[in-house]
Amino acid sequence: MVLLFALSLALLSPALAAGETQRPRSVITRGDGFLRASVNAISGLPSLRRRQFEAPVANHRQGTQYAIDVDIGTPAQTLTLILDTGSPDLWVNPSCPTANLPSECRRYPQFDYTKSTSLKATGFADVLSYGKGNVTIEYVTDTVAIGNVKITEQIFGIGLESHDIPLGILGLSPAISPNDPDLYPFVLDTMKAQGVIKSRAFSLDLRGVTEPQGAIIFGGLDTGKFVGTLEKLPMVDPSQIKSGADRYWIVLTGVGMTYPDGTSERSGDIEVPVFPDSGGTLSRLPTPIFQAFGESFPTAQFDPNSGFYIVDCDVASQPGSVDFYFNNKHIAVTYADFIWQVSGTCVLGVLPDDDEPVLGDSFLRAAYVVHDQDNRNLFLAQAANCGSNIVSIGTGANAVPSVTGDCTAAPSATKVGFGFDATATRKPTNIFTGSSPDATDVGPGPAGGRSGTATARLPGATGKSAAGRNTLSYGFAALAAIATGFLVL
16 A cells, blocks of 8 residues: 655744644545645744655745644544654654743643553653754654554654754654664654555655645655656765765755846856755755855845845845756756745845755755655655646655656746856855844754663653663664564564
8 A cells, every 4th residue: 555645734823822823624635545634834933953645835934844743642642743854753742941932832732641542661761862952752652643544553752851842853864873774663664564655755845935835745756746857866875974974865966046137057066965854944055055155146245143144035026046956957946935034134045064964945945855765865856836646656676656747847047157156165245234133043953863871761661771872772672572563673
C-alpha cells in the first residue's frame, strides 16, 4: 500500500489571545492508494535548524513554521508539531516557561501520557542538542496517526525539559550522525516497515506567498505542482562535509539574479554543499554569496546590528528573482518570496553561514523537492500550481518515477550574462543607520546530536539511564522486543 497525504494549511493569526488557538478543521479524504489530511502553517514562530502525505502549507512574508497535526496515543490526542526536514526525531511536550515564545507554546495542547492505554515506557532518556536550544526527552512507544492511518509502537520522546523551542517536532531527516542510522526507527522507517509507504520518500511543496496552499506527500509526488523534469541530485556523503553531519546535502553549482528589466546574470560554476530545511525561515549561505545577493539590490542597505540586508518593501512587488542552479536545473525565487517583512521593515531572507549552508523557506517556497532517503537522492524542479496529479513512489533504485511536471514554464530572461561574482568578499555599498528590525532568526538551529547522558524520570518508567552511546544503543536493541513486528536492531 502507498500512502499520500494532502495537508491543507492556513495561517494562524498572531493576534489570537492565549488559549484561543484556532485551526482549520482537519479534512480527511481517502482515495485509491492515498490519504489527504490537513495541517497548519503557523505565522511568526522562529525557525528550527537542527537540523508523505500531501500537505498544503500557508506562506507569509512575515515567516512561518510548517506544522502538522498528529494523533498520538489511545484514545488519540491531537498535537501540533513542527514539520522539519532538518532533524530526524519525533518528540512532544516542550517546556513552555523556557520556550523562546512561551505564549505561542501555551496555545497548543500537550500530550498527557497518563491517559494513553497503549503507551509503553522504555526507561531510556537522552538530550537532543540543537544549534540553539535543546530538549531532554524520555523515550516511549505508542500509536501515532496522521489522518486515519496509524503506525503502531512508534518510538518517540516526551519532553522533560527544553529550552528555546516552542513546539514539539516531527523530524524527517536522516539520522544526522553516521553512527546513528540503526539507533532506533524514526517515523519514516516505521511507515515503510509497516507498509504505509513503499519507500522512505516524500515530496515537499511549500509554495509562494501569493499561493497559500503548499503540500507534503509521503510516498508520492504531484506532477501538477512543478514545471519540467525533476533534476536528480545525489546526496553528498557526510564524510565530504566539514561537520560530518548526514543531512539532505546536495551541491549548489551556481547562483545569480534576474532583474526587473528582464536581464539576468549568473555566476561561474561553484560547488557549495547545501541542504534544504523546512524548519528554517531563512536561507543561510556562504558569505560571498550572501554579499553578492545583497549588493545586487540597488536600494539594499546592510544593517551591521542585525546582519540583514534591508530593502524597500515595494521591491517585493517587482518582477525580479534570486536564482539558484543545480547542474541543469534553475530555481528562480521571486523577490516576493525571498523578501521577509518584519514589523513594517523588509529584509532579504538570507544570512551568512560558512559552516553549514542551508536553503530555508525563503528558497523552498519556489522549489518542488522530492526526498528519496532510501536511494540517497533529492529531485528538484521549479514549483508551480496547475492542478493535481498524484503519482506514487515505488521501490528500488528507480523508486521515484521519471515524470514531467504538468505546468508551463514562465518566460525566461531576455539576456543572460556571467558577471555575477559569488566567490569574492566585498564591503557593503550602503550601511543602514536606523533602528534595526527585530528579525533575527532565533530558531534552535541544525540537529547537533544526542548526549546519551539523561536519566529517565517519567512516573512509571523503569529508571534506567542512557549513560553513554553504548548504553543507549543496547537499550534500543532491547526495545526491539517491545517494538516487535517492524524493526530488528
